[in-house]
Amino acid sequence: MTKVENIPLSRKLSAFVALSKADLAVIERLHRRRRSFASGRDMVHQGQAGQAAYILSVGWVCSYKIQPDGTRQIVDIQVPGDFLGLRSVLLRTSDHSFEPIGEIQAAEVLPGDLLEVFAQAPRLALAILWAVSRDEAMVVEHLVCIGRRDAEARMAHFLLELGSRLALVKMGSKAGYDCPLTQYHLADALGLSAVHVNRVLRQLRDSGLVTFRDGHVTFHDYNRLVELAEFDPAYLDQIGPLLK
Amino acid sequence: MTKVENIPLSRKLSAFVALSKADLAVIERLHRRRRSFASGRDMVHQGQAGQAAYILSVGWVCSYKIQPDGTRQIVDIQVPGDFLGLRSVLLRTSDHSFEPIGEIQAAEVLPGDLLEVFAQAPRLALAILWAVSRDEAMVVEHLVCIGRRDAEARMAHFLLELGSRLALVKMGSKAGYDCPLTQYHLADALGLSAVHVNRVLRQLRDSGLVTFRDGHVTFHDYNRLVELAEFDPAYLDQIGPLLK
DNA sequence: ATGCTGGGCTGATCGAGAGCAGCCTTCGGG
DNA sequence: CCCGAAGGCTGCTCTCGATCAGCCCAGCAT
Structure with missing residues (x-):
């Protein structure tokens, strides 16, 4: 154990x-x-x-x-x-x-x-409630992504968000992380076709931002990626006042 | 009061x-x-x-x-x-x-x-918790709509969902309801352009399904609309076992 | 009366991304 | 050893919906 x-x-x-x-x-x-x-x-x-x-x-x-x-x-x-x-x-x-x-x-x-x-x-109960709210905030952000961002930004945002979440449990960093998802998963998550996911990934790779390959995500230029995705991790990081 | x-x-x-x-x-x-x-x-x-x-x-x-x-x-x-x-x-x-x-x-x-x-x-607290969960389920359904349905189905689904919700507070029925939203609101909700919202509304009107006009939504063929939208109100209607 | 603003409506053009078709590689099982 | 399935990759065509441009009407402020 x-x-x-x-x-x-x-x-x-x-x-x-x-x-x-x-x-x-x-x-x-x-x-x-x-x-x-x-x-x-x-x-x-x-x-x-x-x-x-x-x-x-x-x-x-x-x-x-x-x-x-x-x-x-x-x-x-x-x-x-x-x-x-x-x-x-x-x-x-x-x-x-x-x-x-x-x-x-x-x-x-x-x-x-x-x-x-x-x-x-x-106190733990509150923390759980907080975690649930955070999950909800993530769904909302996901909704915004799909509704109002283009394929490239969606992808970038998605990969960045996962990175941040994994970093919390020490399974990732600003350098990258292991990721068992297939391109089909990405397509179904982002509301794209698998074919287009492939192209978008290549685009991101070719412009030296991020590589998704062989079950591993590697960030090459974290900052530029954040900019492209308009990724603001506020909704992931903030802690409720009741927990302080 | x-x-x-x-x-x-x-x-x-x-x-x-x-x-x-x-x-x-x-x-x-x-x-x-x-x-x-x-x-x-x-x-x-x-x-x-x-x-x-x-x-x-x-x-x-x-x-x-x-x-x-x-x-x-x-x-x-x-x-x-x-x-x-x-x-x-x-x-x-x-x-x-x-x-x-x-x-x-x-x-x-x-x-x-x-x-x-x-x-x-x-008991009321539980009911509130239930209401919150239901809201969350609605956001999820909204996400699915935007991610995987075309403009017509999105619109139909949206109008139907609102109808069901309003019926609960006696402000609507399967015949229709008053609706203060503008076409711009619809566009921003459904991830479409205002122009396209207009076209879709006309389509729905021309095919005798639903009319959105002058602050009023009128269902002309509720059943066919439900079918088009693949609207399943299960996520709105179900009550938690803890509340029975 | 005249302009202005908000909401609704329409036509023409353009582009992001879907759909289809097909190929390649890897891997596990007979 | 071969076969088939899963995952990844690419080119071509076509469509849905965005964008641009502009018109109409009603309400209201000047």
Whole structure:
């Protein structure tokens, strides 16, 4: 068993709140029901009822919605330390599906566990609420990206955001990060065709900004990329006043 | 002062939970700090800190994000009974702006009020949490629309969703509803140009599906429109198991 | 009365990105 | 050893929707 301080969720929250021993103990307890899921097989399928939530500890997951015509839209990517499916605990049925990208490990969280956290570790509960708000802010930013930016900016923004999120859990830096996504994932996330994703990636590579290749993202000129993407990490970095 | 049962928030929540006398009393108390806002003047500007949240009682509001290049994306529309700005209470600064569409009235909600609700009316608190989740589900659906549907389907979906939401607070039906939005609002919400919005509206009108004109939306063939939009109101209608 | 502004409407042109078609490489399984 | 599938890559054509330009009408301020 990894040390509590190295559980991705601890790392992520620690970046914003000083976690007490008690908080860490609760985080550890939350991870008691470990589950593994195989690549590609949906963990939760849209429309499914009575779902648990999870805390992702190893691997990546994407949450998406499928249209009747077969096209899909990836709404969000989860990386280690992220919650997933919290909303399907509150609503009866899940409104979207979750697909593991590669083998993953996640801790199952039942409604009862949440009540426990809220009762025993209010400070941690607040931190979780904050994390949920942040996820929501990310979805909103994603919406803006798709609605109002061109393909190049979308891609740049997406890769930068992932970088920032991974940096929080020590899995990436301004130099780059490992990334198990395929170009199809990128297409489904950004509302583009796979073909066009390929071209955009080449464009970005040719202009010396960023390389996406062989499961690795390498930033060549972080600052110029930020500029191109109009990437403002404020919505990722800010901490709530209630947590200070 | 209107009767509590007719406050839009009561109407909306009543559609899903049986509210007790005590719950209604709390709702009434939440509406004690009434504010009016003039058309077009942002109530909250993106980046502004230390904001209150509001419960909208009269009029419509849109929440949007402005890009550096001036284009804007409307993320969501609020109609009577909706919360707005709840997230900016939890995060330090608001990540988007709110613009009243026409004169509006809203009740100010301070962080303290929320704590009060959670302490005194846990059932109502759950209902609020549910409402927030539902709002989130709407944003996700919006994202899918923009990412993976063409202009016509987007428009149809948008008008239908608004219709369903308004029906909840008795301000609309399958026949139609009053709608203060301009074609510019539609454009900014759907990620289209105003010009194209106009064309799409004409198309929908010419094919006898729906008319958007003079501040009124009229459905001519609700079922065919639902089909065109692939509109599935499941994400709007479902109630959480915890509330039953 | 006259201009001005906001909202709606239309035509013509242009371009980003979709769709289609096909090729290459790698990798895992019979 | 071969085959097929998955992922990546490229060229060509075509379409959806952006952009530009301009007109119309109603309301209102001067």
